[in-house]
Amino acid sequence: MNFIKKIKKEIFIDCCLGLLLASLPLPFGFINIALGLFIISCIISYKELKFNRNIALFIPIIYYCLCVFSLAFSIDTQATLKYLSKGIFFLIIPLFFLFIPKLSKERCLRIFDIFSYSMVVASIIYLIRATINYYISGDTDHFFYHSLVTLDVNAIYISLFIGLAFINLLNKASKKIYDYIFTFILFGFLILLSSKNVIVITLIAMGFSLLRLIKIKQKKPIIALLIVGILMSIPLSKKIYERFDLEFINTSENVVLENGIINVSIKNAWDQKHFDGNHYFNGSSFRVYQIRIFNEIMQENNSYLTGIGVSAEQEKIKEKQINYELDNYYGDLNFHNQYIQSFAGLGVMGIILVVILNLNNWIKSIRQRDILFFYFTLLTTSIMFTESLFERQRGIVFFVILYCIFNQINTSIPNTKNPPNKL
Incomplete structure (x- = not known):
């Protein structure tokens, strides 16, 4: 507690949000622990909390209330009750965000950097694990798709996390040498995960990033981006080609x-x-x-x-x-x-609310012209056609946290230290 008092409370909240996102590939117990830390960080900062009328944050809450109401006509009440405990994130996270002050761009970058670097660590651990399994069995399948991250964790969901971390580092305003290295690692890992949908959407986002970098005359990042594209075409081996x-x-x-x-x-x-x-x-x-x-x-x-x-x-x-x-x-x-x-x-109300969630993201991401927000919106809108994103706790946490963060950004305060990544 003494340590917490010595640091800025908003930094503590940001770190807890970053850790909550970082816990996504881990067992569910870690996700719940990270949620507990986030709640504690909000309680400690109670003096700074103030209710804000952000209508967008009420939509996931209404969705969860509809889930609760569905108990009245559910044909399998046990399954519905089980889902309500898993989907509680639809209620808890937006409720706390309703009292958190608007997030500056700088705070968002801090959160996403924590998340991105943690995904780099996760990628390296998975690659080490795959290498060990390869030397034991001699089977290259350990480097691809579900075998790379296990079916329980699921390659599709890990692809969502890795893709977002990659786009964040790719568009980082001021990169260090290690940021370029981490960008290579993340994109290479994304290719090995072999999620067709995520790979295509990430390539689209890379195209927007390239146009932005050309516009602001950033030569080094452009060269790095081209090198990433060329080198990472190599892992498109026969196994990945077969998936397409x-x-x-x-x-x-x-x-x-x-x-x-x-x-x-x-x-x-x-x-x-x-x-x-x-x-x-x-x-x-x-x-x-x-x-x-x-x-x-x-x-x-x-x-x-x-x-x-x-x-x-x-x-x-x-x-x-x-x-x-x-x-x-x-x-x-x-x-x-x-x-x-x-x-x-x-x-009917269920699908309408899902459409409203996505439509809200589309309107705001285009209006703000933020590449990372746009990528998240395109990615989640698309992945919902091929995955039941809200049926897995990782999918719920991923969507709800990022939905709340992006919809709680204070767009009225310019960020001079780290200019926003405009489309």
């Missing part, structure tokens, strides 16, 4: 792969009446199949208006998997689309 290529296998007719596995086309994922254990859905066809069974579930339960209760859909998905005679694996997966996930659980 598999999506473009015949979209109208099923294709037989090795070992008799049948790759289901996008068309047949929607139309085919029966499957069996040999049928395999690639990323695109699987999402189409999930939209198909979502529509069937909603029609059968007549639940388009109210939904069937947040996170209560899994038994219905399992029934569809059994009905279509698919491998048990497909019965354990959620909709992998946050828009239809919220629609299924919360009805």
